[in-house]
Amino acid sequence: MVTIKQVAKEAGVSVATVSRVLNNNGYVSQEALTNVKSVIEKLNYKPNSVARSLYNKTSNMIGLIVPDITNPFFPELARAVEDVAMIYGFKVVLCNSDQEPEKEKKYIDLFKQQYVDGIIMTAHSYESEIYTDLNIPVVALDRIGNTTLPAVVSNNYTGARKATDLLLQKGVENIAHIRGPRGVAPAEDRYRGFIDEVNKKNADYIIEESSFQLEGAEKKAREFLRAHTDVDGIFCSNDVIAVGVLKEALKKGIKVPEELQIIGFDGSFFGKMIYPELTTVSQPIYDMGAMATRLLIKIIEGNKPEKIFYEMPTTIIERSTTRK
Amino acid sequence: MVTIKQVAKEAGVSVATVSRVLNNNGYVSQEALTNVKSVIEKLNYKPNSVARSLYNKTSNMIGLIVPDITNPFFPELARAVEDVAMIYGFKVVLCNSDQEPEKEKKYIDLFKQQYVDGIIMTAHSYESEIYTDLNIPVVALDRIGNTTLPAVVSNNYTGARKATDLLLQKGVENIAHIRGPRGVAPAEDRYRGFIDEVNKKNADYIIEESSFQLEGAEKKAREFLRAHTDVDGIFCSNDVIAVGVLKEALKKGIKVPEELQIIGFDGSFFGKMIYPELTTVSQPIYDMGAMATRLLIKIIEGNKPEKIFYEMPTTIIERSTTRK
DNA sequence: ATGAAAGCGCTAACAC
DNA sequence: GTGTTAGCGCTTTCAT
Numbered sequence: 001m002v003t004i005k006q007v008a009k010e011a012g013v014s015v016a017t018v019s020r021v022l023n024n025n026g027y028v029s030q031e032a033l034t035n036v037k038s039v040i041e042k043l044n045y046k047p048n049s050v051a052r053s054l055y056n057k058t059s060n061m062i063g064l065i066v067p068d069i070t071n072p073f074f075p076e077l078a079r080a081v082e083d084v085a086m087i088y089g090f091k092v093v094l095c096n097s098d099q100e101p102e103k104e105k106k107y108i109d110l111f112k113q114q115y116v117d118g119i120i121m122t123a124h125s126y127e128s129e130i131y132t133d134l135n136i137p138v139v140a141l142d143r144i145g146n147t148t149l150p151a152v153v154s155n156n157y158t159g160a161r162k163a164t165d166l167l168l169q170k171g172v173e174n175i176a177h178i179r180g181p182r183g184v185a186p187a188e189d190r191y192r193g194f195i196d197e198v199n200k201k202n203a204d205y206i207i208e209e210s211s212f213q214l215e216g217a218e219k220k221a222r223e224f225l226r227a228h229t230d231v232d233g234i235f236c237s238n239d240v241i242a243v244g245v246l247k248e249a250l251k252k253g254i255k256v257p258e259e260l261q262i263i264g265f266d267g268s269f270f271g272k273m274i275y276p277e278l279t280t281v282s283q284p285i286y287d288m289g290a291m292a293t294r295l296l297i298k299i300i301e302g303n304k305p306e307k308i309f310y311e312m313p314t315t316i317i318e319r320s321t322t323r324k
Numbered sequence: 325m326v327t328i329k330q331v332a333k334e335a336g337v338s339v340a341t342v343s344r345v346l347n348n349n350g351y352v353s354q355e356a357l358t359n360v361k362s363v364i365e366k367l368n369y370k371p372n373s374v375a376r377s378l379y380n381k382t383s384n385m386i387g388l389i390v391p392d393i394t395n396p397f398f399p400e401l402a403r404a405v406e407d408v409a410m411i412y413g414f415k416v417v418l419c420n421s422d423q424e425p426e427k428e429k430k431y432i433d434l435f436k437q438q439y440v441d442g443i444i445m446t447a448h449s450y451e452s453e454i455y456t457d458l459n460i461p462v463v464a465l466d467r468i469g470n471t472t473l474p475a476v477v478s479n480n481y482t483g484a485r486k487a488t489d490l491l492l493q494k495g496v497e498n499i500a501h502i503r504g505p506r507g508v509a510p511a512e513d514r515y516r517g518f519i520d521e522v523n524k525k526n527a528d529y530i531i532e533e534s535s536f537q538l539e540g541a542e543k544k545a546r547e548f549l550r551a552h553t554d555v556d557g558i559f560c561s562n563d564v565i566a567v568g569v570l571k572e573a574l575k576k577g578i579k580v581p582e583e584l585q586i587i588g589f590d591g592s593f594f595g596k597m598i599y600p601e602l603t604t605v606s607q608p609i610y611d612m613g614a615m616a617t618r619l620l621i622k623i624i625e626g627n628k629p630e631k632i633f634y635e636m637p638t639t640i641i642e643r644s645t646t647r648k
Numbered sequence: 649a650t651g652a653a654a655g656c657g658c659t660a661a662c663a664c
Numbered sequence: 665g666t667g668t669t670a671g672c673g674c675t676t677t678c679a680t
Binding site: 001046047048049050051053054059069070072075076078079082091092093094095096106107109110112113114115214218243244246247250251269270272273274275277 | 325370371372373374375377378383393394396399400402403406415416417418419420430431433434436437438439538542567568570571574575593594596597598599601
Binding site for chain 2: 649650651652653655656657658
C-alpha cells in the first residue's frame, strides 16, 4: 500500500503539503497542488482511513443495526439508509442483531471502536443507558423503546385503528388481531390501536400473539385457523404474519376475501408478490429510512435539528385480501 | 474513551505490560496479570481497534458484498456467513452493491482501507484484476466469474438439468425457460443445463430473459404469460422469477399446476410462504455461506485449504407447483 | 518480568 | 507557502 510518505517523496514535497492537498485546507501553491495531484494519480494513492480515523476520531461510516435481515421490511429500510448516506459521503455498515441483545451490544462496541460517526438502530432491545453514555449520535428507527433518542417511526397506532375500522366496515363480524411480540414498540402500538378501535365499535374480538418472523408466523397461523374457524377478519401486526395467514388459509381451502379478510402492516414488497395481493397498512418505508439518515447526519454535523421525533403517516393500500 | 495509558497508570505498570496481558503473550508475572485485569474490568477498558488495526494491519472483520439485499437468497446467505464468522471471532460488515460495479469497487476500497482480513463476494461484476492485486484473501460465493478465486457455488448446471427433466417427466409439452441476466454466472449455468437437457430430449422450447429482481420479474412474467398461452411448464432461473410467474398466472386464472407447472431455483424461504408452495431446485444456502466463510478464514489464518473450489449439491424440492 | 521507545499512516500546530 | 514534528492508541523490539 502506498503511503503519504511515498507520495511526498515522489513529489519532492513534505507530507504536510500532501496532507494539505488531500484535505484541501491550508496554503498550497498552484504548482505544488497540480504536482502532488498528479503523483497521487500516478501512484494510485488512497489515504489510509484507519490512520485517519485514529487521529480524527471519525470514519465517515454510519452503523446500521437491524433485528432481522430476512424480514423484507428491513432490507428495504436499509436500502434507503444506504442511498441517502452515500449522497452525503457516508458509507454504511449493516449489522444483523438477530434480535439478540448480546449481538446488538457487540455491534455497538464494534461501531464505537471503529469510530463510526453515527448509528441508526432499528433493533430490538433498548436499555437507554447503553446509548446515552455512548457519545455517538444515535437515531432510533421504527422500533423505539422508552428512550429520549431522536427517532423516526410511522404512526402505528393510527394505522392500526384504520386497519381495524376497514375490516369492520367491510362486514367482518368476528374480528381477530394477531399481534407481534411483547415489548416490541410497533407491535404494542398496533395492538393498542386495534383494542381502542374495536372497543369504540363495541365489537367482540380475539387476540393471538406471534413472532414477526417467517417460521413462527406460519406455525401460529396454522394453529390459529384450526382453533378459530368462525373468525372472518384478521388484522395482522405485520406483513410476514399476514402472508403466513393467507397461505395457511388458502391451503385449508378458505376463500379469501369471501370467507376471511386479511390485512397486514408494513407495505413491504412481500405483499405484492403473492396472490391474492395483500391489503395492508403501508408505511413509507423508504422515506422513513431516508428521514432517519438525514436526521442522523444533521446531528453528526453538529446542526441542531428542528425536530427530534418524526412520526410518518401510514396509508391503507386496499388490494385483494379484503372485499371491494 | 479509556486508553491503555490510563490503565497502565492506574495499575502502576507500563503500557507494555498492559499490552502483554491484553494479547496474553510475553512474560507477565501472576500478580501483574491479576492486577491489570482487575483495572481493565474496573475502568471497563476496551482496546481501541482502530489503533490496533493501524499497527497490525488486520481488523478481525470480514467484508461481505451482496448484489441485492432484497432478494431473500442473499440475506439467508448472509446469516450463515455471520454465524460462522462469529464463531471464529470475526465480525462481518455487509455491503449491498446493488449490482453496480461502481459501488462494488467503492466497498472494496473501503474494505481495503479498513484492513478487513478477508472478503466474501457474492456480487455481480468481476474484473479479475481488481481482486488479484488486492492482497486480501477473497472467496467468491454463488456468483463466480471467470476468475481463479477460491469459490463456493452450487451445482447450477446439474440442478437445471434435473429441473428440466422433472418438468418433462411431469408431462409438460410446451416448455419454457425464463433465464436470468446475461453475464451472471448462475444464470448462465442454469441456462446451459436447460438447453442441454431439452436438446437431449428433443423437446421444443422457448427462452425468455428476466432480471433476478422483483419488479423486473413480475413485469416479465405478465408479458410472458400474455404472449405464450400455450406454454404449460416453466423453469425459472430463480425463486423470485418463479414467484412472479406464479402470481401472474393465478391472477389470470391459470390453474397451477394443472394447466401450468412452475419450478424455481434457490430454495429460499420465499417459495414456502406462498400458495401453492413452490417446487424448486434447492441450494444448500446455509451450508454454502458457512463453507465459504470457513474457507476464507482458513486462508486468512495462513493455512492452505485442501480444495479451492467447492461445488455443492442441489436437490429438487417437489412442492405444489408441479403435478404429483 | 518489566519498561522505554520506535513506529503503524495520518493531521495539525508551529516554525521558518 | 512549506517543512518539522508531536501525537492519535496500540504493539513489539530491545534493554535492563
